[in-house]
Amino acid sequence: MCLSSRRVVIVEDEILIAEALRLRLERMGCEVVGTVDSGEEALNLVANTTPxxxxxxxRLAGPMDGITAGEHIHSRFxxxxVYLTxxxxxxxxxxxxxxxxxGYISKPIDDATLRSTLSIAFQKSELERTYRRRERHYLSMLAKLESAVFVLDAAGRVxxxxxxAMTLTGIEAGNPDNFLVHEVLSFVNEAGERLDPVGQCLTLRQEVILDHVWCQTRAGKRVHVQVDVIPIPEEPAAESGSDKLDVVLLLHALPLTSLQTGLPEFIRVCAYCRDIMERDASGQTVTVRFETYFRRMCNYQFTHGICxxxxxxxxxxxxxxSSPGGADEA
Structure with missing residues (x-):
């Protein structure tokens, strides 16, 4: 990789070594924007020169050594x-x-080692910047999606x-990995049977799609969704020979105008007893109580009171x- 016009700061407390490094770097085409001998000065110089x-x-002059200063520089800027010692x-x-x-270079330093180490460091830095730029792009796209998106590890941890997804579950940004997915979401089909699409995906190691599913959240919300669970395999672990597997869980809320919950377009209700009429497997008309019907269709539970x-x-x-004379009857 070409080092031409690369801006470099040298942090070295030995003047002769610092000057020798400056000359070497300039011969390689780099621009040395400053030389300092302490970690504190390095932080100020980096902030003002953007190398x-x-x-x-x-080993530097002052209370802050080079490793501590380097960690501050990398985290802040x-x-x-690249360390020298x-x-x-x-x-x-x-x-x-x-x-x-x-990078890490042991003294005494030769030109070939210095050039190759710097080239690798610049290449790694550019790859990381590209990755961070793409990550910001993807995150901005995910933020605009109306669908709830969860990334889970192989244990089902968020x-x-x-x-x-934050709005749906009530989980705030910060430490989502404190939660397992089954602690914040549960799924049932229209017959009220519990479903485990994440476990199914992890077991089969393939995409799972479930349509018209009821999702119950720990925040008390109940929504009708399409569920997509997509596996994301990593490289095989060398020591175990097995793959790790993360999954992406997508919940697409179904609009009210297109809900197909198994209910007919019109529900037949008896005009006298108010029970719901439906046909059994033999085609005969039978009646069921309102509560029984909707508990079966929507998994709702009912309690009774007096309005x-x-x-x-x-x-x-x-x-x-009252008696005609105005007094109550005995």
């Missing part, structure tokens, strides 16, 4: 950091690795959900009649 990469010595003890190497560096009008009429009819 493409930071070449960071691990998203810049690649003469120390290759296990503790230092472990700290460098845990900071997820873009890893991501879009705004429509205010009926209560008033009932107690009015129970009042004792």
């Amino acid at each position: 493409d990469l930071v070449l960071m010595d691990i 998203g810049l690649p950091v 003469a120390n290759s003890d296990p503790e230092t190497i472990e700290r460098v690795i845990s900071s997820q560096p873009y 890893c991501f959900l879009n705004p429509a 205010p009008n009926c209560r008033s009429a009932f107690f009015k009819s129970k009042k004792p009649a």
